[in-house]
Amino acid sequence: MFKIINREEMAQGTIVLNEIEAPRIARKAKPGQFVILQANETGERIPLTMADVDPEKGTITIIYMIVGKSTTLFGKMKVGDEYFAVIGPLGKATHIEKKGKVVCVGGGTGIAVLHPITRGLKEAGNEVITILGSRNKDLLILEEKMAKVSDTLYICTDDGSRGHHGFVTDILKDVLAKEDIRLVVAIGPVPMMKFVSKITKEKGVETLVSLNPIMVDGTGMCGGCRVSVGGKTKFACVDGPEFDGHEVDYDELSKRLQAYQADEKLSLEQCRQSL
């Protein structure tokens, strides 16, 4: 069960793609939904939004950046190795409909999550303008795939090594000024989603964001993933992971993501020493 049948390294090995056998999940999964993965019996349960599914082959694809112990363990697994547990599909699927002109904004590994949603929006007949951001050109992922499902594609890098030298929000502002945009989907680091939402709120443009807080079960049982949306507490695992970007309390989310910072550091250090 949950065998890795394809593995690719991206962004100079800092980001890894795994295609995993999970026929039941692949049959049901829709864009925007996530799975919870556990590398081995002592491992932590990690939520990741799926980057792709192939119902015929019975596989799902995840793309993750190696940041802590769990993603280090994931990254060490080879083709043929098996995940101890994969659970899903969890969360609500993205509501995809024809809106007109839409903007898809992606940052970091958020681009992987954004890809199936962008493809869905394009297939639904929308004109898709995509804006991708990364720290530098080497860390940018899925550019070709995103180009295929977009009518217009902008690239931004923090260091100017590729495309616009600056943030995705610079381009977004220009696009919003020139075009009649009906929907913005923003998926990436919390500050990116926060600033995108700030800009679109001023313009009154509907905005969807996908959140990835700390979770345990992913089925609504623990409440660890609670986020404040419009002043109300929501569970990202069952009420989300997508929410109205204008209503999310990003500062609270950023803080809650730091809850186990000291433990995570200790865990990663021990893991590196043992490797």
Place this chain on the structure above:
Amino acid sequence: MVETKVKKEQTPRAKMPEQAPEVRKRNFMEVPLGLTPEMAQAEASRCLQCKSPACVEGCPVSVNIPGFINKIAQGDFEGAAITIWERNALPAVCGRVCPQEIQCEGRCILGKKGSSVAIGYLERFVADYAREKGTVELPKIAPKTGKRVAVIGSGPSGLTVAGDLIVKGHDITIFEAFHQPGGVLVYGIPEFRLPKAIVGSEVSTLAKMGVNIETNSVVGATVTIDELFQEGYDAVYVGVGAGLPRFMNLPGENLIGVFSANEYLTRTNLMKAYRFPEYDTPVARGKNVVVLGAGNVAMDAARTAMRLGAESVKVVYRRSRAEMPARAEELHHAEQEGIEFVLLTNPVQFFGDDKGRLCGMECLKMELGEPDASGRRRPVAIAGSEYRIECDLVVVSVGAQPNPLLTNATPAISLNRWGNIVAHPVTGKTTKKGVWAGGDIVTGMATVILAMGAGREAANSIHDYLTIGW
């Protein structure tokens, strides 16, 4: 005859050997150590062997209590185990977590004048003996019927249904959302009250009997009930528990350091965070811990916090001692371990630092007013009595609601206004043909044994359906 009766009443009830409070409050090993064979036999010989035993009436699964106790008294411990297994597939669990004082032991005639027979201790003794010996024969399986039953959830009610129906010759598959079977027995009840190896052993007994267990399967998401029928299942039992934590909607509740009991206990028990970093999942280790609520789960959380190294653990409860819903034994164990009960006190809000971490909470003193709908005197706030408790970890343990994940995906199953499944009070039949339900998803949060009782009734009804019809 008269002489023996007097003697039985005079023999004192067995006292369970326990780890000393000062030692056990810092480890996760089981608190009660179990009776020795000699102690068990002496205790068993106290039983009056009543002709119409009230204890059996008090047992939700009608274990033949005088029967197994008589076998213990005679030294036939294996026979005692077989007698229990006829009615109860999980005796090692029930001997530990059943509220015997309001069930079997609460009805014991000896208890009217002195102290009742320690039925729970004896059940545990027999189950542990049989497990450690490992030679007791499994129950016989009836010839295969060719009928397939899907059991959703591997908690106490699901395991009971699986155990009852496999012996009747049906093919059983249990679907469990987590990576490990056992439900609340593994994620909720702590190691020091119910060692996970024991749950694992009871589950593996079922597996040996032929029950198929599919973990990592969230029915409602990974597969729906209708798809299970399409896959050829003839009947479905829903025993998914009460898996949606209740919060209090107080200001500051989303600060880092405020947890649901579900999360705190799941991290610690299922994910083994008490062994971090050997296990990867962390859990917050508070210095000054407050647990809100006073049920069994609250006691589990408070005692867990103490074992994770807390300097102080307070249970904050808005009513008085008499209304605390936890079992007397749990309250007693908690107090022995240094847990402080702060009664007639209600939380108002939580305070955090600039990093969003909890640093204290505001409480109000309460007094008891007129009785409310539940018959308990309602706590009323005393105006101006606000005060602050310093704390860096709060565990909210004020109950759980039904988790809507499965029921939302299955509209043909009717729910009541609280989201619980409407099921026939005896058979457990739901409004969807071929689907039964039982345990906390029907009743709201209750006990392990009540869930098992519901599973027993549903299993009988499912068997009738598979052999006679709906």
